[in-house]
Amino acid sequence: MDFGLKPNHGHVPVMRDRMADLLAPAIEAFGADAVIVDGTLGAGGHTEHFLDTFPLACVIGVDRDPAALRDASNRLGRFGDRFVGVQARFDEIGNAIDEGKGPVFDKARTAGIAGALFDLGVSSMQLDQEERGFAYRVDAPLDMRMDPTTGITAADVLNTYSHGDLARILKTYGDERFAGKIASHVLKEREKEPFTRSGRLVELIYQAIPAATRRTGGHPAKRTFQALRIEVNQELDALENVIPVITDALGSSGRVVFMSYQSLEDKIVKTALNALSTSTTPAGLPMDLPGTAAGFRSITSGAEKASEAEIEQNSRAAPVRVRGVEKLSHPSP
Structure with missing residues (x-):
């Protein structure tokens, strides 16, 4: 991967390949119905990699910054109708899916979201402007x-x-x-x-x-x-709001990954994802009570970090903490 700012349109996507690896099982399972939500589109680096890596998938890219959305949409124009941009705060993605028009939104409503990524915090482009x-x-x-x-x-x-x-x-x-x-x-x-x-x-x-x-x-x-x-x-409010929205929008076996850059973000993500992937049956019982089984499982071991090699090339990767879950196909009754 080239870590230069120019070939990455001003923002080097952190752990780009690892994000694709984490979402790959779900995207490949969904096949031609795979829709990915990039909740923090930015310069479009992660989305570009997803569209190149998964040729059957489509992406809904969300960004509240109109200039970023415009520039990313131009960058991603070569993918045609496989990419759809939405200007919104990322916790509004549920409304965008419900109300969006076109085949990408139709797939998202019918099959559910295959994969979602939220690369939190401020982008290099915004810092540099x-x-x-x-x-x-x-x-x-x-x-x-x-x-x-x-x-x-x-x-x-x-x-x-x-x-x-x-x-x-x-x-x-x-x-x-x-x-x-x-x-x-x-x-x-x-x-x-x-x-x-x-x-x-x-x-x-x-x-x-x-x-x-x-x-x-x-x-x-x-x-x-x-x-x-x-x-x-209102970044932390948006984060708390979006977790139940996106996990509800996932299809069976769909996956969501969050990239946090400071402790408050990571604490919110960790607490919410742990709750989703933990049974609420009282301790000591031999099996889960009806309606108490976990509906998700963790796909990361604790919080993953960027490699030393990547941090050496891109110092803004140093604080990242990555956590993700998968929606279980058939949670226990």
Whole structure:
């Protein structure tokens, strides 16, 4: 695999081959009825690989970013009607399947989804687009919306949230030790002038965090920017919402895989998938009670990680944690 940004249209797909391997048994079993959901289309790298690898399969690609969806659709145009793009937040995929028109959606409703992938977090393309405000190393407008046409911005959060709410999101979503102190600085500074650009926020964070702490643990603004991005895009709510939606949409023996890049995402995925793949029969009984058998089984051993070789070529693969399940064909009664 070529790990260069240019041949990958600005975003190198993490663990591309492994994602295809995890979904392959289901996609091959579905044959000509196989429909894959790429819930986080981005630059289309995973989808392109799926369409090349599984010549009978079709893909529904979902992205809330209209520019990303447009560019990926152009990239995938060579596949014709085997690819269908949907602009939506990924937890809206159930409505898209129910209401979509055309043979791909007809297959999805009739046979169920064969495979689904959710590559969570922000894409390299968005990080590299300075005007989006995701990156803390350049001065840019404090936007951070994955869909820049709707919703609140990071500036709105900084300029309107109470001290308690700001501290809460910085602590909860960013694991920021100095959440309260940063929130106090924000409230003081916004009285002078509303926040509009990231450079001013980075300067404030440097002032709020003690010098000794700034020298360790990476860039001091990293945790605050992560927390703001998650809040602006309601990323964890969307993740919690989509798990029951996509697992319900899977056909018999269908598979879904989640790629998480920070601990909050992975905790949500781990908890939900463990619940789906665990019997609810009280411990000690010799067999499952009716209606309590697990409807899914895990297809990963714990959380899989990228190889050292891949991380060396693509450092953004380092934090990924992969978990997946398969819908059982005939769960016990």
